[in-house]
Amino acid sequence: MKIDLHDTKKAAKLLLGKEIEFNNCKGIIVETEAYLYNDPSCHAYKGKTPRNAPMFEKAGTVYVYFTYGMYFCMNIVTNSEGVGEAVLIRGIKPTGGIEEMAERRKQTKITNLCSGPGKLCQAFGIDKNCNNTFLGEKIKINDIGYKVGKIVSCHRIGIHEEKPKNLRFYIEKEKNFVSKT
DNA sequence: CGTAAGATGAAG
DNA sequence: TTCATCTTACGG
Numbered sequence: 071m072k073i074d075l076h077d078t079k080k081a082a083k084l085l086l087g088k089e090i091e092f093n094n095c096k097g098i099i100v101e102t103e104a105y106l107y108n109d110p111s112c113h114a115y116k117g118k119t120p121r122n123a124p125m126f127e128k129a130g131t132v133y134v135y136f137t138y139g140m141y142f143c144m145n146i147v148t149n150s151e152g153v154g155e156a157v158l159i160r161g162i163k164p165t166g167g168i169e170e171m172a173e174r175r176k177q178t179k180i181t182n183l184c185s186g187p188g189k190l191c192q193a194f195g196i197d198k199n200c201n202n203t204f205l206g207e208k209i210k211i212n213d214i215g216y217k218v219g220k221i222v223s224c225h226r227i228g229i230h231e232e233k234p235k236n237l238r239f240y241i242e243k244e245k246n247f248v249s250k251t
Numbered sequence: 252c253g254t255a256a257g258a259t260g261a262a263g
Numbered sequence: 264t265t266c267a268t269c270t271t272a273c274g275g
Contacts, residue, residue, distance in 0.1 A: 103267075111267070121262075138268045139259025145267090158267060188268045228267055249268095 073211070075129035078104045078148040078155040082239050085146065085157060087218040091210040093195045094167045097184055098216055101161025101240040101248045103226050105145070107154045109237075111229045114154025124202040125154040132209055134191070134201040141188030142197055146205065160227070161240060162190045163247040170195075186249040219243055227251060 073088070075081045082104040090097055105112040113122040113135070124133040124147060131147040133156055145156035162184035164171055171183045171193035184190035191197070200208050220242040225234035227249060240248045 105267075113267075116263095119262080135267085136261070137266065139261080139266095141259095141268050143267060160267085186268070192269095226267075 073213075075146070075148040076150065078106055078157060079237065081129075081146070081148045082157045082237070083221060085159070085211070086221060086239060086241055087216040089165070089212040089214045089216070090159070090162060090194075091166075091212060092200075092208060093170075095164070095171055095194050096166030097162035097164045097190075097194075098214075098244070099159060099161070100163050100244040101159075101238070103158040103160055103239070104237040105156050105158060106237075107149070109235070111226075111231060112154065112156075114156075118154070122154060125156050126152055127202065130205045132200055132203050132205060134196060134198055136198060138188075142191035143187040144191055144196055144200070144209075146211075158187060159190065160187050160238070161185055161244075161248040162193075163244050164193070181246045185247055189249075 073084050082102040085099050085102050088099050114125040118126050124131050128151040129148050133145040134142050144159045147156045149155040164183050175183050175193050183193045222242050223236040223239050226238045
């Protein structure tokens with residue numbers, strides 16, 4: 071799967087509607103956020119550390135990090151090697167392996183399986199073993215010709231910033247599968 | 252419905 | 264102590 075991942079903001083929108091496949095589970099990406107190198111809330115803002123090192127790899131690297139003591143979040147690294155930028159996957163609409171996801175999530179409602187970055191990693195069974203791997207090695211992204219339709223952009227979630235940058239994107243018609251608040 | 256707090260660990 | 268989170272418990 072070839073997607074132009076140089077421009078992080080464009081990549082965030084391009085990833086919407088793509089199919090993600092991992093661990094015998096599939097889903098459509100319906101919500102993303104862009105993190106730019108000059109953004110104080112970007113993990114890579116203050117430079118390279120052991121934790122965020124994958125963000126400085128070449129575009130298409132997968133960056134999985136552990137947060138709040140119990141959850142993983144998945145990013146797709148963008149821009150050029152040496153530039154710390156990435157797109158956070160925030161929401162997925164499940165299309166395959168749903169029973170496995172429900173088992174791992176201990177939830178039955180399909181809209182509550184992947185509606186949030188921590189949830190979708192748990193549902194897919196994504197953990198730090200996927201960190202610093204390349205798209206296609208473990209996690210795959212496919213273009214299945216899904217028609218995205220209207221894309222909504224607004225402020226990001228869980229980030230306090232004075233002047234909101236509209237770097238969160240989601241598919242309007244799939245908002246049932248998007249994180250709340 | 253809504254809001255509040257707890258779980259739980261890595262980094263600064 | 265903060266954090267790119269989520270779930271559960273409790274009040275109305």
